[in-house]
Amino acid sequence: MVKSLGADYVIDYTKEDFTKSGLTYDIIFDTVGKSSFSRCKKALKTRGIYLTTTPSLSIQLQMLWTSKIGSKKAKIPFTGLRPSSEKVKDLLFLKELIEAGKIKSVIDKRYEMEQIAEAHRYVETGHKKGNVAITLHPL
Numbered sequence: 001m002v003k004s005l006g007a008d009y010v011i012d013y014t015k016e017d018f019t020k021s022g023l024t025y026d027i028i029f030d031t032v033g034k035s036s037f038s039r040c041k042k043a044l045k046t047r048g049i050y051l052t053t054t055p056s057l058s059i060q061l062q063m064l065w066t067s068k069i070g071s072k073k074a075k076i077p078f079t080g081l082r083p084s085s086e087k088v089k090d091l092l093f094l095k096e097l098i099e100a101g102k103i104k105s106v107i108d109k110r111y112e113m114e115q116i117a118e119a120h121r122y123v124e125t126g127h128k129k130g131n132v133a134i135t136l137h138p139l
């Protein structure tokens, strides 16, 4: 599935630890919050950046620390906290990419509002593919 979305190379985390392969990267973006800066640091190139979506206390301290010291940086992309004017620009850009077929969204399952508890239970398994949508019907 990941290859069908455009990835050139895929690593199965259940079979291989990407931090131990000897390869190094400019950016490591953990979109599911399962790694840490300390674990990934050795897999970053000099001036490489580690990004995560999970704002733990350790990453906040590492973000502060690496903003002053060291060549490898830790960052949390707090995109949702920016001013609305900037978010609107990004949404319009994303809309263009989606319309041009350059971004494909993956909806694993759809639920009705009445099934919201079931939807949560499924998401909490930690193995949804892409995302889960709740369908709202206009009154």
Ligand SMILES: NC(=O)c1ccc[n+]([C@@H]2O[C@H](COP(=O)([O-])OP(=O)(O)OC[C@H]3O[C@@H](n4cnc5c(N)ncnc54)[C@H](OP(=O)(O)O)[C@@H]3O)[C@@H](O)[C@H]2O)c1
Pocket: 013, 031, 032, 033, 034, 053, 054, 055, 077, 079, 080, 123, 126, 127, 128, 129, 130
């Ligand atoms: N800061 C923000 O704006 C923001 C936004 C959204 C989410 N988040 C945070 O991001 C985290 C992830 O949330 P989510 O709901 O998007 O995802 P999720 O449901 O926790 O992640 C599911 C996906 O993660 C994969 N996965 C599980 N363990 C993995 C590992 N060790 N290495 C690589 N992939 C792994 C699963 O693959 P398999 O099924 O193959 O195991 C599945 O595809 C949450 O902690 C959430 O709070 C933050």
